[in-house]
Amino acid sequence: MSALPQVVQKLIEEFEKLPGVGPKSAARMAYHYLRASRESAERLSALILDVKNKVKSCEICYNFTENSPCSICSDPGRNQNLLMVVEEPLDVVAFDRVGIKEEGGFGGVFHVLGGVISPVNSVGPEDLRISELIKRIEGMQDCVEIIIATNPNLEGEATAMYIYEEIKNRVLERVKITRLARGLPTGADLEYADYTTLRRAIEGRTEL
Amino acid sequence: MSALPQVVQKLIEEFEKLPGVGPKSAARMAYHYLRASRESAERLSALILDVKNKVKSCEICYNFTENSPCSICSDPGRNQNLLMVVEEPLDVVAFDRVGIKEEGGFGGVFHVLGGVISPVNSVGPEDLRISELIKRIEGMQDCVEIIIATNPNLEGEATAMYIYEEIKNRVLERVKITRLARGLPTGADLEYADYTTLRRAIEGRTEL
Known part of the structure; x- marks a missing residue:
């Protein structure tokens, strides 16, 4: 597409790899950075690298963390x-x-x-x-x-x-x-609940 | 939130500033980069800066372009x-x-x-x-x-x-x-078309 600068096209393609991002959202995201301040672009650019450099797996629970063991595993209150x-x-x-x-x-x-x-x-x-x-x-x-x-x-x-x-x-x-308990989620509409959910809701009914 | 490394939290906040991206999508996007290869993180990081550095406004039409005038304005076929x-x-x-x-x-x-x-x-x-x-x-x-x-x-x-x-x-x-012509979009469902669209579709009707 001649209307798109090549570097913008490439950025759109990168954004498209993100989960839940289609071609139109990716284009909107790329154009957002064309219009955004240089600082905000630099911030995102640096943070993406930062995340890769600073974040590792907790040696105990394998959650992402900056320090291992993570704050949850090392919390004496838990x-x-x-x-x-x-x-x-x-x-x-x-x-x-x-x-x-x-x-x-x-x-x-x-x-x-x-x-x-x-x-x-x-x-x-x-x-x-x-x-x-x-x-x-x-x-x-x-x-x-x-x-x-x-x-x-x-x-x-x-x-x-x-x-x-x-x-x-x-x-x-x-x-x-x-x-975990199985049943109806809060705010659910019984009319639209699926077969398995309704079965589980009946099976696991609790006394009032 | 103690479960989130600070740098991840910051990246999520940056992603949330993108158009159409809510807190959950932003979190999914940030975690995507935690799991993705270092190369793909570096590629996005560099492209965001590239776009800021290389792309400018076309002096004639104000479209984004790498070279001004842009490829459309300098196209003799147009x-x-x-x-x-x-x-x-x-x-x-x-x-x-x-x-x-x-x-x-x-x-x-x-x-x-x-x-x-x-x-x-x-x-x-x-x-x-x-x-x-x-x-x-x-x-x-x-x-x-x-x-x-x-x-x-x-x-x-x-x-x-x-x-x-x-x-x-x-x-x-x-x-x-x-x-531009106003009327029904291709694939529209008449039942769900709004008042103004229907009016315009009648006003602008064309002979078969």
């Missing part, structure tokens, strides 16, 4: 025997937003798998941090609860089952394994 | 007396995609206003390239056609009317001023 297994670092952010235990939220620590078992994308158990999880649980002294918080979809369920079996096989009697 | 007035550089890209005249598209040149008159955002006519447009038309020797192609919304219409009056006031008899 229950180190309550371990939530999640797929991605963004899931940690979501649960952390819920607040700590005193505020009625989650007061434990995390273990980031780094994905889900997915034969379609050729991701096997050995590509995830499952053996690290087992080793971590084996190293724990007290009774522990493992909350498997993979996503409530096909791949998440399969991964949860695999992890459950792995832990069970090691007959860790002091380990309690739980899953 | 009709320099057919001038389309648009709000933004992205509009040039959209019309350029339609193709050149031989392919049944637009074969003329452009004039980028750099926005619309908008009292709400305190943008007045003097903030746009309207005086430059008048000067450009005055400098043209032959009969010319000016297609005012601002967006079909309130501010676009007001800007179009203002430009129309400005050109008329200078009694340029050899200037023909046109607007």
Whole structure:
């Protein structure tokens, strides 16, 4: 397209690689930086490199962090025997937003798998941090609860089952394994709820 | 949020400034770069600066370009007396995609206003390239056609009317001023079309 300077075209192509960004959004984003101040362009440019240079995996939970162990793993106020297994670092952010235990939220620590078992994308158990999880649980002294918080979809369920079996096989009697509650999300419209969600909502009904 | 490294938080905030990017998309974009290769991060980082350094305004049409005059203004195959007035550089890209005249598209040149008159955002006519447009038309020797192609919304219409009056006031008899056709977009659903669109579609009906 002759109307687009080549360097703008390249920037659009880079933005298009971002998750959830299509050609039109990418173009709008590129033009935003043409119009934005030089400072704001320099800031983004530097931050992208900064993130790559400063951020690493926490040696304990594999969450992204600037210092390892991360602030969650090194927080003495958290229950180190309550371990939530999640797929991605963004899931940690979501649960952390819920607040700590005193505020009625989650007061434990995390273990980031780094994905889900997915034969379609050729991701096997050995590509995830499952053996690290087992080793971590084996190293724990007290009774522990493992909350498997993979996503409530096909791949998440399969991964949860695999992890459950792995832990069970090691007959860790002091380990309690739980899953997140399934049911209707807050604000849901019953009319539009899918079959499985409705079934789970009935199965898991609670007394008032 | 303790779960987020500070530098990631900052990158998310930068991404949030992009048009159409909310907090969740921004977080997903930031995490994309944590996972992406160093090369791809370096590429985006460099391109953002490149765009700022290499791209300028075309001295004739004010479109973004690496070389001024831009490839459209310096194209001898284009009709320099057919001038389309648009709000933004992205509009040039959209019309350029339609193709050149031989392919049944637009074969003329452009004039980028750099926005619309908008009292709400305190943008007045003097903030746009309207005086430059008048000067450009005055400098043209032959009969010319000016297609005012601002967006079909309130501010676009007001800007179009203002430009129309400005050109008329200078009694340029050899200037023909046109607007883009209004009516139903291709693929539209009549049931969901708004009142104004339907009215325009009836008013502007064409014989089969």
